[in-house]
Amino acid sequence: MTPNELAARHPRLFHVTEPGAWPSIERHGLLSTNAALVHFDAPRDIIAKVSAHPRPATITLDHPENGTLILNDQLPLNEKALTACLDGGLSPQDWLRILNDRVFFWPDEANLERLLGARINRGRTRDVLVFDTLSLAQAAHDRMELSPINSGATIRKPARRGPETFTPISALSYRNWQRKRGRRDTVREVTVLHALSNPGAHLLEIRSHHSATT
Template structure:
């Protein structure tokens, strides 16, 4: 899938974070949890815990040079539920490690609004960063993946997930990708491995929600 083909269907990508986070993202780029822990020089034992276990609340990180950053919580995810829906021999710790190595974007406004309207987010202020899909995809096409599910949630009937959940966008045309799982799917998440260092170059808008 070319950047143009992805942008034709999803011209904007949306990243949800803590209020005020855009200032640090302009300085450091948009970093995965793994990349943030590296940048903030988190001690090894704490780093391993944060990468492989569920975070029931947001976790602030502090650094004398870089200031403060906040790791998003994993409230929609249950390690117990993960044990019943993971394929390929993956453990919950494995899955959390995969998620923590990626930067996540919602592919459309509908998915974004479902997240913001979820019961656990009601009354909670969030910052939504809006990105230009084509320009971001052009810069990161080699590490850009697509997911048909909310990979960080196991609410209600948890979708099955495994090594094939994240598909390299450049390896498929859109019709091929839709048939990967044996049925017609739509893109729910777009991810980039590790980091988007020049995220400010692709940023179109910063919103506060609700």
């Protein structure tokens, strides 16, 4: 799939973060969880905690030179439910490693709005970074992968997931993606492995979203 093919169907990519995070992101890049742990010299106990279990709350990383970074929680990810829906002999810790190696983008604004309005997000304010898909995909094409599911959620009836969940964008044309996944457009997530440097080159706007408490 070329950047143009992806951008023709999903012209914008959306990344959800904590309010006020952009100055740090602009300075250090959009970092995966594992990249952030390294870049901010996280203590060993934090690294062990992040590797072992889904995050029930945000985690703040402080560094004397790099400043502060907040790792998003993983509230939609229940460890027991995750264990029951993994394929390929993967353990929950294997899946956490897969997730923590990636930066995630929503390619569909309707799905994004459902996430932001979900019960677990009620009363929260989030910043949504809106990126130009074509520009971002051209810069990160060799490290970009697609998922047909919300890979970080196990709410209600969780989709099966395993080694084949993430597909490198360069491996299939859009037509072959549809043949593999079904006739409907099922791209639920766009991911970039490890980190996205110079995110400001692709940023279109920053939106503040506050979810009502009821």
